[in-house]
Amino acid sequence: MNIGDVSRRSGLPAKTIRYYEDIGLIRPKRGDNGYRHFAERDLHMLVFLAGARALGFTIDDCRTLLALYEDQGRESAQVKQIAGEHLAQIDDKIAQLRSMRATLDRLVHACAGDHRPDCPILENLAQDASDETADTKERAR
Amino acid sequence: MNIGDVSRRSGLPAKTIRYYEDIGLIRPKRGDNGYRHFAERDLHMLVFLAGARALGFTIDDCRTLLALYEDQGRESAQVKQIAGEHLAQIDDKIAQLRSMRATLDRLVHACAGDHRPDCPILENLAQDASDETADTKERAR
DNA sequence: CCTTGACCTTCCAGTGACTGGAGGCCCCGT
DNA sequence: ACGGGGCCTCCAGTCACTGGAAGGTCAAGG
Incomplete structure (x- = not known):
């Protein structure tokens, strides 16, 4: 092929x-x-x-997984561990996104969205360097 | 400073x-x-x-938001729209991650994780080119 | 046989949003 | 005078591709 x-x-x-x-x-x-x-x-x-x-x-995980896939003598525990760690990372990411989402949703709902300049979204950004997403922030990406 | x-x-x-x-x-x-x-x-x-x-x-959104922040004559509707679109993108990402999470969680639970080589995780990856994440896949990123 | 067009090749550069490091100047305190 | 920290620029690397240019190959149709 x-x-x-x-x-x-x-x-x-x-x-x-x-x-x-x-x-x-x-x-x-x-x-x-x-x-x-x-x-x-x-x-x-x-x-x-x-x-x-x-x-x-990740590609790195893929490399390992592919090696295990090809290795008839592998132990499924190895695969499970990689998958489990990845699962935990996904959970972290979801938690972080949900935190962002909550803040953003609140702000969007608080904003009139009309022709006037007053905007809670901008006001919030101007005040808060670190809000409730602060703890998950460093783990971003 | x-x-x-x-x-x-x-x-x-x-x-x-x-x-x-x-x-x-x-x-x-x-x-x-x-x-x-x-x-x-x-x-x-x-x-x-x-x-x-x-x-x-994104940095690009930040550029726009910063300009609006500085612009006393802005309309809050502009800010709200950007934020709303971003909110929708976050929702997309969360949905995609949840779909991944569901599949992965199922596989992890199905895997014995012992010394034997049999592994439903590897088997699933070997079979499915496109699974339930297929529809959200193209929207990845 | 020639052309056309689809397919294949390599190589280079760009994406987003930084981050690390080298090499070197500047400033302050002792 | 010197040491240490802070500041400067510039280059390269991250991750996982993706786009595009320039050119070779192959099968079908005229």
């Missing part, structure tokens, strides 16, 4: 697949014309990567 | 403040020694920016 075929079958853009080769996630063979040639196993790996990325795993 | 003073007072790292000058958000004066000199107004702007960033507004 050429890159276009695996792109269609995995749902990943060709650019991304080339990038994954660049950073050593996959190692497709090359034909005499220089074209990448993908075996079924390569396709499986790309599908796996697409799935892992869709669940928000 | 020097950069260290406004950094302490706004909570923003000095590096970030220099960066904000670079991209034209603030324009502190310079002393004869080349040091940035920040007036009270500059400090207010930095505090404002810190607040807006803490609520997750």
Whole structure:
């Protein structure tokens, strides 16, 4: 298969697949014309990567997960730990976003949104350097 | 005030403040020694920016919001609209994360996490190119 | 055989919002 | 005079791609 075929079958853009080769996630063979040639196993790996990325795993996690996927002697505990840590990070992010959302929602509702210049949103931003999102702030990103 | 003073007072790292000058958000004066000199107004702007960033507004939104903040003739409707759009984006992101979280949580609970190699997490990733997060996937970021 | 167009290649640069570090000047206290 | 902290600029790196330019390859149609 050429890159276009695996792109269609995995749902990943060709650019991304080339990038994954660049950073050593996959190692497709090359034909005499220089074209990448993908075996079924390569396709499986790309599908796996697409799935892992869709669940928000970092590329680094993907690298580890892919190695475990290929390792018949793995222990599922290793996989579970990575997934569990990622889950905790997702929870952190959700909590942070919800905190932002709460503040913003309150401000939006307090703002008249008319032709006058008075605006609680701007007033709040001008006053608060650190509000209720302060604790989650440093963990942003 | 020097950069260290406004950094302490706004909570923003000095590096970030220099960066904000670079991209034209603030324009502190310079002393004869080349040091940035920040007036009270500059400090207010930095505090404002810190607040807006803490609520997750992009730098571009911050630029607009800062202009509105400075504009005595603004209409609060403009501010409200920006904030409302941002709120909607936060909601999108939360929905996407919750979808990821749901899948991941299900898989983590299904995984024994012992010394055996059988792992529903890996199996799921290997099978599903597009799962229930598919619709929110393209909106990632 | 030639052309057309889809497909493939590499390489370079840009995204957002910083952050780290090198190398060097400036200022204050002792 | 010197030490230490603060300030300066500039360059490079982060993360995970994405866009685009310039050019080689292949299959089909005329």
